[in-house]
Amino acid sequence: MIRFEHVSKRYADGTMAVDDLSFEVAAGELVTLVGPSGCGKTTTMKMVNRLIEPTSGRIFLDGEDISDIDPVQLRRRIGYVIQQVGLFPHKTVLENTATVPHLLGWKKGEGKKRAAELLDLVGLDPSVYGDRYPEQLSGGQRQRVGVARALAADPPVLLMDEPFGAVDPVVREHLQTEFLRLQQEVNKTVLFVTHDIEEAVRLGDRIAVYGQGRIEQYDAPAAVLGAPATDYVADFVGSDRGLKRLSVTPIEVTDLEQPPVVRPEDDAKSAAEQMRAEGAGWAVVLDTSGELHGWVGAGHLTSGTVGDHARRMEAWLPVGASLKRAFSTMLQHDAGWIAVIDEDGRGRFLGVLTPGTLHEALRRSTAADARDIPRTEVELESITGA
Numbered sequence: 208m209i210r211f212e213h214v215s216k217r218y219a220d221g222t223m224a225v226d227d228l229s230f231e232v233a234a235g236e237l238v239t240l241v242g243p244s245g246c247g248k249t250t251t252m253k254m255v256n257r258l259i260e261p262t263s264g265r266i267f268l269d270g271e272d273i274s275d276i277d278p279v280q281l282r283r284r285i286g287y288v289i290q291q292v293g294l295f296p297h298k299t300v301l302e303n304t305a306t307v308p309h310l311l312g313w314k315k316g317e318g319k320k321r322a323a324e325l326l327d328l329v330g331l332d333p334s335v336y337g338d339r340y341p342e343q344l345s346g347g348q349r350q351r352v353g354v355a356r357a358l359a360a361d362p363p364v365l366l367m368d369e370p371f372g373a374v375d376p377v378v379r380e381h382l383q384t385e386f387l388r389l390q391q392e393v394n395k396t397v398l399f400v401t402h403d404i405e406e407a408v409r410l411g412d413r414i415a416v417y418g419q420g421r422i423e424q425y426d427a428p429a430a431v432l433g434a435p436a437t438d439y440v441a442d443f444v445g446s447d448r449g450l451k452r453l454s455v456t457p458i459e460v461t462d463l464e465q466p467p468v469v470r471p472e473d474d475a476k477s478a479a480e481q482m483r484a485e486g487a488g489w490a491v492v493l494d495t496s497g498e499l500h501g502w503v504g505a506g507h508l509t510s511g512t513v514g515d516h517a518r519r520m521e522a523w524l525p526v527g528a529s530l531k532r533a534f535s536t537m538l539q540h541d542a543g544w545i546a547v548i549d550e551d552g553r554g555r556f557l558g559v560l561t562p563g564t565l566h567e568a569l570r571r572s573t574a575a576d577a578r579d580i581p582r583t584e585v586e587l588e589s590i591t592g593a
């Protein structure tokens with residue numbers, strides 16, 4: 208969808224902002240550009256909508272060389288969101304959002320209708336916020352209007368330059384979560400500039416880690432964290448990259464252990480014998496439909512049925528949740544294991560994750576496999592990254 212071919216940019220004063228850049232962003236992909244200040248991220252982005260012209264090399268949009276496209280036409284295909292938002296102070300939120308449809312000559316009613324839909328989509332009720340002026344909004348709300356406005360003409364491509372940079376960390380995380388949900392719906396091709404590796408990892412399908420004017424690594428978040436291509440990247444992602452990687456590695460069914468399973472109606476004493484025979488101190492209690500009922504310790508099973516002694520299972524997660532959530536759930540409930548259930552919300556029990564299997568799951572890192580690195584070769588300092 209977007210392809211850079213040997214693109215360089217040297218400014219008039221001789222600064223080499225971007226040096227022989229080649230990379231490709233697939234349709235519907237969200238790529239984060241991350242790196243220290245001055246490494247050329249913004250220059251890269253502004254070359255896509257021709258706010259800056261490259262000194263050499265070519266950029267293609269959907270196979271078309273963008274230097275052959277009229278800049279005004281080009282920008283209609285590309286939404287642009289920046290940190291300072293740039294809302295018009297004397298226009299209402301609804302008018303601001305309808306700016307591009309208005310410029311495109313849509314009928315007034317159609318533009319406003321579309322603007323209202325988009326405000327809704329970014330979590331701002333148009334009946335509450337539509338008639339306000341930008342100064343009557345919080346920083347986070349203004350950013351949302353910026354995103355809505357960029358989406359108004361439904362461009363296939365979005366360029367976002369530190370769009371959530373000016374808000375506090377809590378609002379920022381909230382905006383990130385909302386944006387990820389929005390992206391699932393609108394499925395744009397997105398270039399997203401940030402200097403925050405956490406944000407890059409959280410949002411990106413792929414991350415381009417910039418050194419000075421160059422991309423040092425272009426890979427999935429788990430690969431960047433699990434197998435940094437250079438010392439520079441390792442340094443940039445931080446010594447706690449093992450921890451960060453927990454948040455981008457999902458629990459998979461193959462990670463799970465299968466503990467002994469008993470039923471609520473089972474006789475307690477025979478269940479205890481069965482568990483001892485298997486060398487297990489506890490078992491998972493499932494009802495007949497395979498749903499998680501709770502758990503039970505062998506030591507309690509002295510009389511009656513298993514159901515009389517079963518305890519509620521507090522520590523559980525759906526499959527696909529991140530290993531970070533798994534670890535955090537273990538800590539929260541002071542649990543040595545957590546139950547993992549079906550994603551569909553019907554609660555079918557799939558197995559348990561223990562600290563040992565969690566560690567293994569982190570080792571197997573899908574990204575390491577994708578890069579043909581044998582799992583056992585993936586360096587893993589420890590899950591605390593020490």
Ligand SMILES: Nc1ncnc2c1ncn2[C@@H]1O[C@H](COP(=O)(O)OP(=O)(O)OP(=O)(O)O)[C@@H](O)[C@H]1O
Pocket residue numbers: 218219220222223224242243244245246247248249250251402
């Ligand atoms: N118009 C310009 N003329 C000369 N040099 C420039 C110009 N614009 C940017 N630069 C320089 O080019 C380099 C790359 O700048 P760019 O804005 O692309 O970096 P960045 O990675 O986006 O940085 P930041 O995270 O601080 O926004 C920097 O050294 C910067 O000083």
